[in-house]
Amino acid sequence: MKNIFALLLAALLLLCAPFALAETTAEEPATKEITFADLLSAAQAGDVNAQLQVALAYYQGSEEVEQNTQTSYDWFMKAAEQGNAIGQYNVGVMHLNGILGEVDYPSALHWLEKAAQQGHEYALANLGAVYSTGLGVDADTEKAIAYYQQAADLGNDVACLQLGQLYYSSQEPDGKTMAYEYFVKGAELGNSQAAYNLGVMTANGEGTEADVAAALEWYTVAADLGHARAQTTVGAYYLGDNGVEADYDKAFHYFNLATQQGDVDGLYFLGVCYEQGFGTEVNQESAKTCYELAAVMGHENAQKRLDVLQQMQAYMDAANGGEAAETTEATPE
DSSP states (O other), rough: OOHHTOOOHHHHHHOOOOOOOEEEEESSEOOOOOOOOHHHHHHHHHOOOHHHHHOOOOOOOSSOOOOEEEEEEEHHHHHHHOOOOEEEEEEHHHHHTTTTOOOHHOOOOOOOHHHTTTTEEEEHHHHHHHHHTTTTSSOHHHHHHHHHHHHHTTOOHHHHHHHHHHTTTSTTHHHHHHHHHHHHHHHHHOOOHHHHHHHHHHHHTTTOOOHHHHHHEEEEEEEETTTTHHHHHHHHHTTGGGOOOOOOHHHHHHHHHHHHHHHHHHHHHHHHHHHHSSSSOOOOOHHHHHHHHHHHOOOOHHHHHHHHHHHHHHHHHHHHHHHHHHOOOOOOO
């Protein structure tokens, strides 16, 4: 649920149009540079959009405005009390996350429901999460689905993902089929986890026919959207896994992407690529580094490969030492 409840700023930035004052001359239009003082003056005069911008300024903080969550909340509340859905949503999320110090579920529900009644997709998605997990209310799957469905109909990718997960884990006869359909919708809206789930389901033949090529396509969609686990999975496919034709350059590329995000399996396989020269030149030191890092993260196979490399190095050192001894051995007179 973390990815749902952390939408405060994202929703505000997407839905709150920038405040601007403009004046024109007979010759050409000119736009006045807006200062925070201008925004504050407009907000104090009751301009809802300015109130949202001031609230955001206090929430984020800057060189011009000292960060202050209480003042941010107060300005969001002024917008909310004027019936603004964005203000209502942000007040609700601040209560839901306990940003002012303590979580206040009743207040969170009150303001989220007001925003939801105006069709605010993030408010609807958050209410779905609230009823799905039972945060401050009795868990109610039917209500959760209803809220998620409204958000999904508005194009909310997270709601599509959550609906897919609910149907996937349900006992409904067509649960897997419904899950697949919602994951498709979420993936088409750019949700990487939904695309990854489609890869898993397609590989396993859940909700659709098993199809290795189609599974790889979905995994690749997720990988290209930045899903670390999908990146590792795509890399493994291109090592020749599951009957896919090997492409070591692509394998190395995706393992490298996954490693940059801290995926331990991606790190291990990157070590394999360096050790074997898959998609890159053989580099035993780089392989050892990858294995060491993965082993510290608890990867058993990485530890095994590291042990093998260390044994090989010890053998080579011993052999080289013996040759050196023979070379430097004194000749009897």
